[in-house]
Amino acid sequence: MKILLAGGAGYIGSHTAVALLDAGYDVVVVDNYCNSSPEAVKRVEELTGKNVVVYAADVKDKAAMQQIFAENKIDCVIHFAGLKAVGESVQKPIAYYRNNIDTTLTLLEVMAESGCHNIVFSSSATVYGEKNAAPYMETMERGTCSNPYGWTKSMMEQILQDATVADKDLSVVLLRYFNPIGAHESGMIGEDPQGIPNNLMPYIAQVAVGRRDKLTIFGNDYPTPDGTCRRDYIHVMDLADGHVKAVDFAVKNKGTEIFNLGTGTPYSVLDIVNAFEKSNNIKVNYEFGPRRAGDLPEFWANSDKAHEILGWVAKHDLEDMCRDTWNWQSKNPQGYKK
Numbered sequence: 001m002k003i004l005l006a007g008g009a010g011y012i013g014s015h016t017a018v019a020l021l022d023a024g025y026d027v028v029v030v031d032n033y034c035n036s037s038p039e040a041v042k043r044v045e046e047l048t049g050k051n052v053v054v055y056a057a058d059v060k061d062k063a064a065m066q067q068i069f070a071e072n073k074i075d076c077v078i079h080f081a082g083l084k085a086v087g088e089s090v091q092k093p094i095a096y097y098r099n100n101i102d103t104t105l106t107l108l109e110v111m112a113e114s115g116c117h118n119i120v121f122s123s124s125a126t127v128y129g130e131k132n133a134a135p136y137m138e139t140m141e142r143g144t145c146s147n148p149y150g151w152t153k154s155m156m157e158q159i160l161q162d163a164t165v166a167d168k169d170l171s172v173v174l175l176r177y178f179n180p181i182g183a184h185e186s187g188m189i190g191e192d193p194q195g196i197p198n199n200l201m202p203y204i205a206q207v208a209v210g211r212r213d214k215l216t217i218f219g220n221d222y223p224t225p226d227g228t229c230r231r232d233y234i235h236v237m238d239l240a241d242g243h244v245k246a247v248d249f250a251v252k253n254k255g256t257e258i259f260n261l262g263t264g265t266p267y268s269v270l271d272i273v274n275a276f277e278k279s280n281n282i283k284v285n286y287e288f289g290p291r292r293a294g295d296l297p298e299f300w301a302n303s304d305k306a307h308e309i310l311g312w313v314a315k316h317d318l319e320d321m322c323r324d325t326w327n328w329q330s331k332n333p334q335g336y337k338k
């Protein structure tokens with residue numbers, strides 16, 4: 001079976017490519033490298049000993065996508081191709097709506113033209129909005145998002161759901177990721193954000209490797225056990241495994257199905273810093289700063305549905321996540337740059 005990874009050179013896409021290749025699938029990647037490097041796909045090939053068909057193209061470019069679908073009989077698409085920086089989305093909402101919505105529409109159009117009926121979509125816990133109480137369950141209504149990035153995810157979920165109402169052959173799996181961290185245990189691929197990291201774990205890793213002075217913890221006066229925000233961190237290889245299982249599900253079913261992918265256990269920012277220091281025997285300098293606008297105090301997943309229907313369960317613990325992050329970062333201090 002041939003799987004097209006739109007945005008497959010990115011952090012989650014490259015790890016999913018490894019999991020799919022290891023499971024015996026053929027993988028085609030299309031990426032415009034706006035937030036990634038071609039080196040990531042080379043490493044995936046090196047790691048797995050398998051070839052990946054790669055296209056440097058924009059997923060919004062319909063002619064390029066038609067060409068890719070003409071050259072490859074795609075059984076299922078996984079749509080990772082999106083802009084994802086929450087703060088930037090507030091500054092550049094039009095760019096976020098254009099890129100994220102347009103990639104989705106183009107994929108759906110080209111899939112329909114070429115007879116591909118299955119798509120797995122990278123959604124986010126952010127679609128639960130500000131009012132739902134943790135643990136989040138798939139049965140809850142989508143909520144009000146606090147930024148344009150979140151709204152793109154919410155809107156894309158709606159677009160994909162509407163498409164399955166109209167096209168009875170279409171199968172859509174919406175995967176709502178919680179907080180992916182960690183790296184492949186080889187340390188050959190990992191998260192390589194461009195510029196100053198927005199997310200906690202890559203920031204910690206860059207402090208540990210000496211690229212940044214200290215971490216600023218955004219707020220210590222939240223109504224949580226230690227005052228810092230709590231999130232549901234999930235190892236990226238567990239997330240990748242969730243995609244393999246979601247593809248299997250998508251090709252056997254029709255309509256829309258939603259799955260949370262999280263561990264169900266919340267950890268605070270201080271828990272993460274302490275676990276990183278302990279697992280890797282390395283100091284992480286930090287200071288407390290003001291809250292970051294839009295951050296919720298805490299949320300985590302109920303992932304029972306993914307367990308019951310997909311047979312998926314997170315196998316890695318926080319120590320694995322911290323160790324594998326550091327293995328990647330210490331072996332690749334500048335990321336994919338040589």
Ligand code: NAD
Nearest residue numbers: 007010011012032033034035036058059081082084122124
């Ligand atoms: P990433 O930025 O590493 O990967 C996204 C990839 O898509 C990049 O390689 C980028 O170059 C590519 N891309 C973006 N727009 C494109 C376009 N128009 N044409 C072709 N390629 C394009 O991000 P990631 O962390 O791997 O996230 C993957 C997906 O998962 C994204 O949609 C993101 O919103 C979603 N997601 C991520 C997280 C997270 O914490 N990392 C959480 C929830 C959801």
Ligand code: UDP
Nearest residue numbers: 198199200203216217218229231269292295
């Ligand atoms: N965080 C922090 N300092 C940073 C980056 C993040 O204290 O430099 C906190 C942030 O406030 C949140 C948690 O770490 O409580 C996870 O943030 P991240 O951006 O990684 O993920 P989010 O849950 O916001 O998508």
